[in-house]
Amino acid sequence: MFVIVLVLFILGLVPILYKANHNTRDVKVNTISIDRTKAQPFRKKLNILHLSDLHLENISISPKQILDLADQKQVDLIALTGDFLDRKRNIPKLVHYLKALQQLNPTYGMYAVFGNHDYVLKGEHFQKLKSVLEENRCVTLQNKHVSIEVEGGTLNIIGIDDHSTKRSNVTDSYEGLKDGYNLVLTHDPNVVLDMKEFHFDYLLSGHFHGGQIHWPKPYHLVKMGKLVRMNMIKGLHYHHDKPFYISEGLGQTGANIRIGSRPEVTFHHIS
Numbered sequence: 001m002f003v004i005v006l007v008l009f010i011l012g013l014v015p016i017l018y019k020a021n022h023n024t025r026d027v028k029v030n031t032i033s034i035d036r037t038k039a040q041p042f043r044k045k046l047n048i049l050h051l052s053d054l055h056l057e058n059i060s061i062s063p064k065q066i067l068d069l070a071d072q073k074q075v076d077l078i079a080l081t082g083d084f085l086d087r088k089r090n091i092p093k094l095v096h097y098l099k100a101l102q103q104l105n106p107t108y109g110m111y112a113v114f115g116n117h118d119y120v121l122k123g124e125h126f127q128k129l130k131s132v133l134e135e136n137r138c139v140t141l142q143n144k145h146v147s148i149e150v151e152g153g154t155l156n157i158i159g160i161d162d163h164s165t166k167r168s169n170v171t172d173s174y175e176g177l178k179d180g181y182n183l184v185l186t187h188d189p190n191v192v193l194d195m196k197e198f199h200f201d202y203l204l205s206g207h208f209h210g211g212q213i214h215w216p217k218p219y220h221l222v223k224m225g226k227l228v229r230m231n232m233i234k235g236l237h238y239h240h241d242k243p244f245y246i247s248e249g250l251g252q253t254g255a256n257i258r259i260g261s262r263p264e265v266t267f268h269h270i271s
Contacts, residue, residue, distance in 0.1 A: 023257070023261070025263075027069065028264055031266075051080055052247035052250070053082070053248075055084075056090040058256040061251075081186065082118060082187030083116065088128070098136035119167070139157075143172040159185050170191065183203075184202070185205075186204075193226055195242075200242055203242070205246050208221055212254075
């Protein structure tokens with residue numbers, strides 16, 4: 001009897017796992033529009049392509065698919081919010097994604113911050129990851145910022161390092177900041193809880209994967225910080241009236257499955 005029950009259980013599990021794996025290939029494309037409420041609008045809408053959590057150990061989306069999803073779209077800036085990989089053998093794989101993104105010719109460049117999985121790499125291997133990003137025209141930001149002139153004003157791109165591994169330093173990230181539109185890139189969105197005294201106009205992040213296995217609820221995320229307990233695990237949210245976005249990411253951790261969540265490519269339009 002036990003054997004029969006076990007076989008029936010396994011047979012029932014197979015279609016669930018098949019669907020869960022299929023979900024990792026079912027990309028959703030979200031478009032978010034944000035107005036500048038406390039400053040003059042840019043003369044031209046700023047279009048940002050946001051990708052997060054590639055997790056190249058478990059990703060079902062190819063570089064070409066990302067290009068196809070961005071086809072015919074104007075991309076002014078590409079924002080990559082961490083967790084590229086955690087195994088050194090996958091660093092060459094990252095190059096293919098970066099080469100594809102370069103084909104989009106973002107007007108103001110490509111910018112990246114690191115996540116907790118990237119810091120699994122140590123010493124020379126982490127430095128290799130960083131070098132590969134920079135050699136492929138991606139500016140890496142670890143608790144620092146860059147200021148660029150766009151049509152209608154200054155855009156400050158502020159990169160705050162990973163909060164979950166205690167590498168974030170908001171003060172250093174803002175040191176010497178010019179007046180302008182403050183766009184923050186970070187991996188773990190929980191850092192917003194420490195930013196009451198620091199102004200940002202918009203913040204992009206990832207980290208939670210939308211739960212990845214979000215059924216019936218993503219109870220396993222509770223250990224990942226206060227925002228989860230505030231039911232802020234994906235999409236657009238506000239804290240102290242400041243908007244921030246949590247991407248569900250492109251790749252997966254652990255098993256290559258998703259239940260109740262899907263990989264995400266996001267376009268943010270800032271007017």
